[in-house]
Every structure is written in C-alpha cells, then in structure tokens.
Amino acid sequence: MDKLLPLVSVIVPVYNGEIFLEKCLQSVICQSYTNIEIIVVNDGSIDNTSLIIDRYVKLDKRIIGLEQKNGGPALARNKGLKIAKGKYVQYLDSDDCLHEKAIEYLLDKAEVRQTLRNLEKHLSLWI
Numbered sequence: 160m161d162k163l164l165p166l167v168s169v170i171v172p173v174y175n176g177e178i179f180l181e182k183c184l185q186s187v188i189c190q191s192y193t194n195i196e197i198i199v200v201n202d203g204s205i206d207n208t209s210l211i212i213d214r215y216v217k218l219d220k221r222i223i224g225l226e227q228k229n230g231g232p233a234l235a236r237n238k239g240l241k242i243a244k245g246k247y248v249q250y251l252d253s254d255d256c257l258h259e260k261a262i263e264y265l266l267d268k269a270e271v272r273q274t275l276r277n278l279e280k281h282l283s284l285w286i
Contacts (some may be wrong), residue, residue, distance in 0.1 A: 164194045165270070167262055168245030172235030173212075174202040176253035180211050186256035188219055192263035197222045198239040203229030 169187050173180055180199075187197050199212050199222060212224040227238055236250055247269055249262060258264075 164192075165246040165266065166244055167192065167195045167247045167249060167266060168239075168243035169195055169197045169249045169251055169262070170236055170239035170243065171197065171199045171251050171253055172202055172232040172239070173199060173204065173208055173253035174229065174232070174235075175204045175206045175208060177204075177207040177211060179254040180208060181215075183251065183253050183256055184211075184215050184222070186259070187251065188215075188221075189259055190257065190262045191260045192266060195221055195262060196244060198225065198243060199223070200225045200227060200235040200239045202227060202232065202235040 171180075171183060171187070176183070184197070184199070187195070197219070199215070201209050201212055201224065203226075209224075209226065212222075216222045216224045223242070225238055225242070227235060232252070240248065247266060249257075249265070251257065
C-alpha cells in the first residue's frame with residue numbers, strides 16, 4: 160500500500176445483518192482502491208453478525224470490528240468515526256454494496272475538488 164495515497168475509512172454499522180453483511184464486506188474488500196480501513200460496528204445484533212465480523216477481521220487486516228449495545232445506526236457510525244484514521248470517510252449500510260471502483264471514483268472527485276480549492280486560495284493571493 161502506498162502511504163502517499165490518502166487513506167479512506169469505510170464505516171459499516173450493522174444490526175442483525177447476517178443475511179447481507181458478507182456481500183457488503185466483499186464489495187468493500189474488492190475495491191480497486193486498496194488504501195482503506197474498514198470499520199464494522201456491531202450495534203448489538205442478536206443473530207450471527209458478530210461471528211461474520213470476527214471471521215472477516217481475521218480474513219483481512221484492514222477490517223476493524225467494534226461492538227456496542229443497540230443504539231441505532233447514528234451512534235454506530237459515530238463510534239466508528241471516533242477511531243477512523245482516513246482523510247475521507249465512506250459510510251455504508253450493511254445491506255448495501257459498492258461498485259468495485261466506487262471509492263476510487265469518489266476519491267478522485269474529492270481530490271480534484273481539493274486541488275481546485277487550494278488553487279483558488281493561492282490565486283486569490285495574487286489578485
């Protein structure tokens with residue numbers, strides 16, 4: 160992984176997501192842009208969600224599993240955000256999947272916008 164590339168944190172809150180979670184996580188693991196951390200927050204699930212998270216934490220070193228008592232997706236996202244190290248954050252619900260180039264595409268757009276903002280700041284100093 161190139162440390163010069165910005166890290167993207169993907170935060171996945173999940174409650175009783177055993178049916179969809181594996182497909183969701185596979186879509187993140189298989190991203191064309193690989194400098195990512197995947198933070199999966201189990202929001203007090205009572206199904207096999209925690210087993211799936213544990214399996215994926217062992218499968219991919221980019222995955223971090225967190226647990227909390229059921230508090231809803233907003234609290235789960237915030238818990239993930241507290242430990243996120245990325246320059247950018249992508250929230251993803253556990254029943255959603257990403258296109259394989261989604262993060263690459265969004266990152267490219269964000270970086271172009273940031274470059275344009277920086278250029279505008281520098282140009283305004285000369286005007």
